[in-house]
Amino acid sequence: MFNSTSILIYTLFYIIVSICFVFKTTEFVSNGLTVENLFENFVGKEYDNFIVHHIKRTSLTIIIHSSIPLVYLLGTLLANDSEEEIVYQYFYELFCLALIPVVLSCSVLYKWMSNNWANHPLVKILIRYDPGDWMLVAREISMEYQCLQKLTLSCGTLTRIIVTDNWVLSINLYSVNIAKKMESSFVVYSSDNHNTSPDGNLGSVQFINIQVIPIRARVKSFFIRIKSEDFKTLEEKIGQPIQIADNIKLQRSRTERFIEVFRDEVRQNPVYSNYSATDIEDSICAGCLVNPPDIKLTKCCEDNDDTDLPKCSSCQCRPMWCVDCMAKWYESRQPQNNETLWLSSKCTCPLCRRVFCILDVCALQNSELARVN
Ligand SMILES: [Zn+2]
Ligand SMILES: [Zn+2]
Ligand SMILES: [Zn+2]
Structure with a gap:
């Protein structure tokens, strides 16, 4: 198919770059090679005006992505060194073919832009929330987006979920979906497990797809995809329970699983009795401020x-932590990419920094933890 090397190299290079550009690989994103960054002057900053930014970004993205074949063909003119190549023999036919997606996307854009963007899918949703003036809703969302309290969850570089005080926003490559929190219901619809997460952490990761169902008429439902360990955070931010379909079992987060292992280990250690009841009377765990201290x-x-590990020594602090908080502290001090080393590793007391290992975490006598022994 390719007789000359220069056109072959150009083709391969172009395909790889296009795939990385369209699917926003982390390397491209970190080097600013994305539509929103390259054309920032046109699309503006997301932070300054969230809705206008995304109206322009989605429009520009479909135009740019649809012109990828056309740009390739024009590029072959520069790499030209053999008239035999199939691209040159059929250049005009291929040119017309490559023009089709560009013409189609331009006509879509023309329709969107008419009547001050009133036909853009994002604006159509806003109009449902305020038929009088969609700019008011747009301004409200943009202002809430600027708040620090918003929750942002991302699943790869292509999609992002943002929960502000009143809105759930799902940002995708060519679209943005919006629903008012109070006027929507949320259902975990499906889940899938993967053995390695995209960011290289070991262990299995569960992703869940949540259907957001707006009650308001003619606002379409949409799906958001998150890691199941973010489920609780999302539910808290949404401020209402998320229903879970019967056939779905949420995987507990790595921290939850570790806490259980940690508790089991502590139960096998000696019980600590060298304290008086007044030492811990009325005291609460310094980590969670909820549970009574139950370990020393x-x-x-x-x-x-x-081993090269530092030697353990006895911590002189009075009992002031619950076992769950100590487990979380212990976990946070371990190499995050190698869970197999955790139990044989060491940690330091959160307060006095003395070194301890898991064998040195003792349940307080009379505590709930010791009673289950
Ligand atoms: Zn605690
Ligand atoms: Zn200590
Ligand atoms: Zn030790």
């Missing part, structure tokens, strides 16, 4: 001379 860090292990 005290050296019980035999230090092993063969």
Whole structure:
């Protein structure tokens, strides 16, 4: 098909660059090679005017993506060194073919732009929320987007979910979906498990697809996709329970799973009794400010001379942590990409920084934790 190397190299290069550009690989995103960054003068900043930015961004994206074949063909003219190539023999036919998507996307854009963007899909949703003046809703959303309290969850570089005080916004490559939180219901619709997450963390990751169903007439439902470990955060931010379809079992987060393992380990350690009830009377865990303290860090292990790990010593702090908070603290101090080392590793007391290992975490006598022993 390709007789000359220059056109072959050009073709391969063009395909790879186009795929990375369209699917926004992290390398392209971090180097600013995205539509919104390259044409920032036209689309404006998302932070300054969220709705206008996305109206322009989605429009420009379909134009640019649809002209990829056309730009390729024009590029072959520069790489020209053999008239035999199939692209030159059929250049005009291919040119007409490549023009089709551009013409189609331009006609779509023309329709969207008419009547001050009133036909753009995003504006159509806003009009449902304020038939009088969609700019008012747009301004409200843009202002809420500027608030620091918004929640942003992303699944790869192509989609983002933003929850502000009143709105749920789902940002995709060619579209943005919007629903008012209070006027919508949320259902976990499906889930899928993957053994390695895209950012390279070990362990299995569960993704869930949540259907957002707006009650308001003629606002279409849409799906958002998140990691199941973000489920609780999302539910809290949405401020209403998210229903879970019967056939779906949410995987617990890695922290939740670790807390359970940590508790089991602590239950096998000696119980700590060298304290008086007045020491912990009325005190609450310094981490969660909810549970009573139920553990004490005290050296019980035999230090092993063969390892490079620091030696354990007894922490002098009075009991002030609950086992769950200590488990979270312990987890946060471990190498995040190698869970197999966690239990054999060490940590330092959150307060006095003395070194301890998991064998040194003892349940307080009379605590709930010790009773289950
Ligand atoms: Zn706690
Ligand atoms: Zn301590
Ligand atoms: Zn130890």
